[in-house]
Amino acid sequence: MLTDSRSLPYDPSALRALIRKGQWTGPTAGLASGRVQANVVVLPQEQAFDFLLFCQRNPKPCPLLEVLEPGRTEAALSARGSDIRTDVPRYRVYRSGVLTGEREDLREIWRPDLVTFLIGCSFSFEAALLVAGIPLRHIDQGKNVSMYVTSISTVPVGQFAGPIVVSMRPIPQSMVVRAVQVTSRYPGVHGAPLHIGSPQAIGIHDLARPDYGDPIEVKEGETPVFWACGVTPQAVAVQSKPPLMITHSPGHMFITDLRDEDMAVI
């Protein structure tokens, strides 16, 4: 068991192999720098068409990186040689919408009817913001980004419905336009902001009390900027109470071979 992330390899395939052997069970932020990390949602085939359509209708909160056919365990397009049952450091298992436990390996509970959805995560566009010289306070402070349930609805499909969850980053006012431009290049990892400014306008009443993550201060001269968040599809799926649903544990993502820059449309 390794405990210091500085001793981990940069190569995403080597990193997945270590995770597979149970040698890394911690969070993945900062690992395999420059590679795309993915939110994971696993559902039975029975729910898969509706959930796939839900993601298609809600590309900002649910940007699909790859979907594996029923029973498939290798993300052949985004992470060659991977095994989705073992290559995430920590999983969460929900039954009928209730979290029943965490585990580090899915092999014992895997079924041939399970469909895996890999969904883009904000780590990629945050790297692009940092490269553009836009500071990100939650990273500077080693905290989780603030996340809020909004009054904006997703476009529903069957049982899948609910509000969009957003993440908030305080951006210096002179850099807000640049932040829109930089993240617009990456629609596959949430893309342009959903909202700029007034939290009330999207149903957020107290920035200091996020629904998920840590409170992050917005200082004088900064504007709160809100991006659609990958927590949305998980929250929506759990609310629909599927018989079985497996996700990554927060912060413990699936590391792909894709480069952040592969996600840029222009």
Add this chain to the structure above:
Amino acid sequence: MLTDSRSLPYDPSALRALIRKGQWTGPTAGLASGRVQANVVVLPQEQAFDFLLFCQRNPKPCPLLEVLEPGRTEAALSARGSDIRTDVPRYRVYRSGVLTGEREDLREIWRPDLVTFLIGCSFSFEAALLVAGIPLRHIDQGKNVSMYVTSISTVPVGQFAGPIVVSMRPIPQSMVVRAVQVTSRYPGVHGAPLHIGSPQAIGIHDLARPDYGDPIEVKEGETPVFWACGVTPQAVAVQSKPPLMITHSPGHMFITDLRDEDMAVI
């Protein structure tokens, strides 16, 4: 029955109403200027998950505008009040991969298990190219664009597999960069070119003999530029020989309420 397209309304909803009554059965190029027109593929639910996943994996040839749940006939998100059984001027019906006929109305053969896929079409990005001052010879000459089967494979899903079909437009060499920039803004309607220059490099041996559409001359000082084409998903679906498949008839598209500009990511 109307025969002169100049007498048709600009409003997409009014136009669909005329088509629904059988008063316009002709091609839709140039109609409802500025609105997005869609390729139509209708498949039984049995094939729908795989085809939806096929489109997700192949967004350049198969950019999804909207997918209707099984049995749904209104494209509620892109064309409020529409009826997919009546609002396309002319349909093609395939059974086990064989074209069995054309019809102007699907009400008699509609089934509750049919899933409708609306797929972006190049009319939208062509409008953007023209606005940018980039000439399009097939439009100047009143012809169909040249289309070719390439040696580039789509990413397969189950029974859905096959080569990408591209459309070709001769672009003056000084405008090729601008053509890339302009169309990059529209990933929802095929987006940036797939290839620039040498036809041989993508398996096209004779530009003068397109697989679909009309031959369009490439003149001295021009570069052939190739975009992924919406014929691809139809060709792939037909090859897979589903028991029933319905499409629009070439050039007779479904007219949505969406504006071309709604398709722009930046």
